[in-house]
Amino acid sequence: MILKPGLIAMQTALMALTVALSGFASATPAEDREAMRAYYQKRFPAVEVNAHQDGVYAFDQNAREQWLELEDFPPYEVAVDEGEELYNSPLANGASYSDCFGDGAVKNRYPHFDEGRGEVVTLELAINDCREAHGSDPLSYKSAEMVRLSAYIAWQSRGQIIAMEEPESAGALAAYNEGKRFYTTRRGQLNFACTSCHVQLAGNRLRAEHLSASLGHVSHWPAYRLKWQDVGSLHRRFARCNEQVGAEPFPRQSPEYRNLEYFLTYISNGLTWNGPAIRK
Amino acid sequence: MNKNSPSPKFKAIALLSAGLLTAACSEQNPAPAPEPATEARQAIEQAREQYEASKTAGHAWSKTGKLLTGATEALEAGKFPQALSLAQQAETLADASLAQAKAEQEAWRDRLPKTPAHKKDEK
Numbered sequence: 464m465i466l467k468p469g470l471i472a473m474q475t476a477l478m479a480l481t482v483a484l485s486g487f488a489s490a491t492p493a494e495d496r497e498a499m500r501a502y503y504q505k506r507f508p509a510v511e512v513n514a515h516q517d518g519v520y521a522f523d524q525n526a527r528e529q530w531l532e533l534e535d536f537p538p539y540e541v542a543v544d545e546g547e548e549l550y551n552s553p554l555a556n557g558a559s560y561s562d563c564f565g566d567g568a569v570k571n572r573y574p575h576f577d578e579g580r581g582e583v584v585t586l587e588l589a590i591n592d593c594r595e596a597h598g599s600d601p602l603s604y605k606s607a608e609m610v611r612l613s614a615y616i617a618w619q620s621r622g623q624i625i626a627m628e629e630p631e632s633a634g635a636l637a638a639y640n641e642g643k644r645f646y647t648t649r650r651g652q653l654n655f656a657c658t659s660c661h662v663q664l665a666g667n668r669l670r671a672e673h674l675s676a677s678l679g680h681v682s683h684w685p686a687y688r689l690k691w692q693d694v695g696s697l698h699r700r701f702a703r704c705n706e707q708v709g710a711e712p713f714p715r716q717s718p719e720y721r722n723l724e725y726f727l728t729y730i731s732n733g734l735t736w737n738g739p740a741i742r743k
Numbered sequence: 744m745n746k747n748s749p750s751p752k753f754k755a756i757a758l759l760s761a762g763l764l765t766a767a768c769s770e771q772n773p774a775p776a777p778e779p780a781t782e783a784r785q786a787i788e789q790a791r792e793q794y795e796a797s798k799t800a801g802h803a804w805s806k807t808g809k810l811l812t813g814a815t816e817a818l819e820a821g822k823f824p825q826a827l828s829l830a831q832q833a834e835t836l837a838d839a840s841l842a843q844a845k846a847e848q849e850a851w852r853d854r855l856p857k858t859p860a861h862k863k864d865e866k
Contacts, residue, residue: 490855490857490858494857494858495855497858498855498856498857498858499855499856501856501858502856643855644851646855647851647852647854647855648847648851649843649846649847649850649851650801650802650843650847651804651805652804652805652806652836652839652840654843656851656854658854658855662854662855662856706805709804709805709806710802710803710804710805711798711803711804711805711808713801719801
């Protein structure tokens with residue numbers, strides 16, 4: 464197996480750390496959330512836990528200054544404007560998105576577990592449901608339209624608090640546990656789990672970048688990434704993180720990624736919906 | 744021995760001429776697939792099977808797919824030793840990714856931080 468030098472060092476560090484960490488699969492969602500908050504509080508004593516909603520900018524002072532400068536003329540603004548136009552355009556039967564989402568401030572309704580459907584419904588699924596209910600074809604989850612609509616909705620929802628209902632029914636708990644399992648499972652040729660980088664090594668550097676905490680991983684999407692030169696979705700970012708360890712990514716809005724989003728959203732309860740954001 | 748049955752000598756001649764005939768024909772018609780092609784094709788099939796299994800397990804590695812594409816292209820281009828080698832590399836990776844899937848079936852459970860209350864429970 465070929466490891467890049469930086470990653471070999473990290474593997475070694477991980478082995479040492481693994482001994483210090485461990486968790487119960489049977490822990491309740493509330494216990495998981497409490498444990499994650501306590502862990503990051505200890506790991507980043509100078510950072511207020513909810514501040515992780517700004518990703519690495521919560522603790523990387525240099526990056527933070529550059530980021531704040533970019534926020535003077537935010538590059539996601541065009542996407543929000545285009546999203547607003549789409550939002551107000553009529554669907555096939557003359558209705559519009561406002562018939563489904565009012566003024567668009569609905570981030571705090573998603574994701575949720577839909578008992579009738581037996582699956583996690585994300586904002587993106589709800590956007591397509593709305594289209595289909597009004598006679599329009601669903602959008603591709605990779606389309607520019609989908610990401611722009613979600614950028615507008617994120618903008619309208621700014622400031623809402625993440626307050627996902629605790630998963631309690633058998634179905635909701637199963638989805639949550641699948642998400643947790645995905646998050647903690649090692650994948651790819653480099654044999655890394657999400658936890659390897661974003662829990663055990665959080666705050667360390669990987670090549671040019673610091674590794675963010677997972678609290679707040681869901682709060683700010685879609686994000687304008689300088690690397691992408693565009694706004695992109697949370698699931699696009701998930702795919703990127705799978706790819707960089709040599710694992711094949713899953714499709715956007717696949718059950719795997721929706722369950723992962725469901726888990727990550729619950730542990731981020733108490734932080735603020737603060738999208739769209741800018742990231743490197 | 745039955746009178747109607749051909750004598751052993753005749754049988755030998757018949758077999759020999761059939762053999763000569765086949766050899767003669769194959770000189771005119773395209774050669775049957777040479778051994779290395781079959782070997783490469785089988786190696787690709789076998790690797791693909793393991794790769795599909797790793798996908799089903801949710802543990803496919805990107806490199807495996809790339810090696811398989813390379814192997815198939817080499818086969819089509821008639822580069823059989825290269826195809827074989829790429830297919831074998833693909834299978835090694837596919838096997839390793841399946842081993843990872845198996846190891847992770849339980850290992851994932853220990854990777855989330857836990858609450859102090861939990862730590863006490865365990866003792």
